[in-house]
Amino acid sequence: MAKGVNAVRESSTLRTDNSKVGAGAQMVAVLDKNGRPLMPCHPARARKLLARGRAVIVQSIPFAIRLKDRVAEDSDVSTVSVRIDPGSKGTGIAVTTDVEHIDPAMGEVTTSRRGLLAVELRHRGSQVHGSMQQRANYRRRRRSANLRYRAPRFSNRSRPAGWLAPSLQHRVDTTMSIVTRLMMLFPVTELHLERAAFDTHALSLGREDLNGVEYQQGALAGYEVRQYLLEKWGRTCAYCGAKNVPLQIDHIRPRARGGSDRVSNLTLACGPCNQAKDARPVEEFLAGKPARLARLLAQAQAPLGDAAAMNATRWQLWQALKSPGLPVSAWSGGRTKYNRAVQGLAKSHTLDALAVGEISTSTRIVRHPDMVLVTSACGRGSYARTRTDKHGFPRLYLPRQKQHYGFSTGDLVRADIPRGKYQGTYTGRVAVRASGTHRIPVPGGYADTHHSNLRLLQRGDGYAYTTRKEDARL
Known part of the structure; x- marks a missing residue:
């Protein structure tokens, strides 16, 4: 249980600054004993629940716990929104909640928006495009060298309705993947999307006139x-x-x-x-x-x-977000920028996501997470079991088995190296070998260690995770 408490402590380093919008720790997702999402809690509260044995760790990134003695019917759940600021190279996602209260000085009802979790999703559309070009070059060479290994197909094959190039479809798929995971961890009731940077x-x-007479x-x-x-x-x-x-x-x-x-x-x-x-x-x-x-x-x-790329994907993303059945609101990028300027926020994907949507004169963004979860799409490996030279001929063969000694490449592990140059504890994505000596990232490079020194934290999901500090000051 101490390891779980330490895991929460390591992921919730607090900092203070003089920004207009207060910074705070990323909130911890909480599930009831049946796996249904509850309102998130502060990392300090999560540490107490783990130390007392009332909760267990569900996953490491984003950090989530499950209560053993509570169900959703016995808990108060507020309105939680997921706000999305899509981009051609990266997408900002913010989990927020709006709380209404009466201002004692003015006697009016005001709304405070609080950021619970911030995710910066980095796409790999350029890598997908490069891989498609490489595959086309290989096929072109096989045709020109009369090395065709299958019968030619008709060149008038039709594409299905809504087809997008793989490098563009990737943006829709990865955004939906992250949003779906957040909906499983937080009691999300509505989605807000910046449908285009510029309409x-x-x-x-x-x-x-996209969103009213303003x-x-x-x-x-x-x-x-x-x-x-x-x-x-x-x-x-x-x-x-x-x-x-x-x-x-x-x-x-x-x-x-x-x-x-x-x-x-x-x-x-x-x-x-x-x-x-x-x-x-x-x-x-x-x-x-x-x-x-x-x-x-x-x-x-x-x-x-970038506007052309986003216009090609905005409608598919809009339709995909409507599939879970939650209400989805679309907003213009001009409104987002205006909201961010009025609230005094700096420019970043996650702060843009925090400002997506309607912000009235009585609404104030009072909190943003001080650390951003940077999620980089890296794929799940390749189906090809060979590596080719510049001419397209195989130069080496990869093992058909992808899991060795209980680990697969891309799994998130904690390595406790007992001795040697890299003695210490490290956390990162592992690259496996059939010999049992796996490779993990360390500051300044990589280290090889025996599989017995590794402990699995989370199975590989096609993403690499890091964190960065968020400064909202202009």
Whole structure:
């Protein structure tokens, strides 16, 4: 039981800072004796429950315990939400709860949002894309060298509805995997999704009515358009390339000459260039700079790269999140950025996730986890039992058996090395060998140790876990 208490203590180091939003430890997931989720508890409370024998450890990452003497019907369960900020390379996920209380000074009902757990999911879409290209190269060589080992298939095979490229489908699958696991550990009642970093459809129509009239008349009017243009044009003047100067939104084709307010007709210009161009056509203004003119016209029509990737996956992720049957709300990235700015939060995937959704004037984010669980998708290994050279021919063979002495590559283990250069205790993902001498990561490299020195903490699930500190100060 002492090992379980130490495990909670190691995963809940507290820190204090002077940030506007208070930082605290990540909360520990709690299940009743039948495995149903209850409200999470503080790590100190979890240590007491484990020390008294009232609870047992369910899993190590994210840390969860199961009570032996309580059922869900005898416990008060509040509203818990999962908020998702998807990205092309990483996704922020925050488990939150909103608590209403009466402000004694104002006598009004206010809402406090508290972050219970923060997860930063790092995708491996680029690795999937590289593997698909490598497989295509191998197959192309076999065709050209007349080494075909199977009959050719028709090239007009149709793709099912909703098909995505594997590198894009990976983002949907991994996000759903983590959200599903959190729903098994926390009493989640609703999901909130930032459906797109920028709603390019609404932007192209010159309107921003995704989530209400605030985008047309309130504080969010024009906010999302400006942020989209800053990202698209790299925060530089499109006419002279000036950086770190105040930038203004300019119409490439002036409105006086029939130009529209579509985002494809908008760019960024510094003050002198905006005044010098005035209502002249861009072809006349950049007549002496043909290369810059061609680049500007091409970039104006090209969508933002990350926005294009997210637009390809947002609807599939939206539909997948609706499958568990919980209510799902979609929000714009412009609203998220606005909420984060109003609450005084720094920029990160997890803090963006904390700010996803509707935050009224009476809502205050009062707490965020001081440590973020960084979850990196690394796959579950390969089906191929060979390694190839640069020509695609096998150069070595891997064993068909993937488990050796009770361990598989990717399992989370604790290693107690009794002697030698790396004497000590380490925790990490193991790489197994048929000889029984397995490899684990240590600071500065790797160490080999006998399997008898290892203790299994959690079976490999295709993810590698680390932590990082979260600083919400601007």
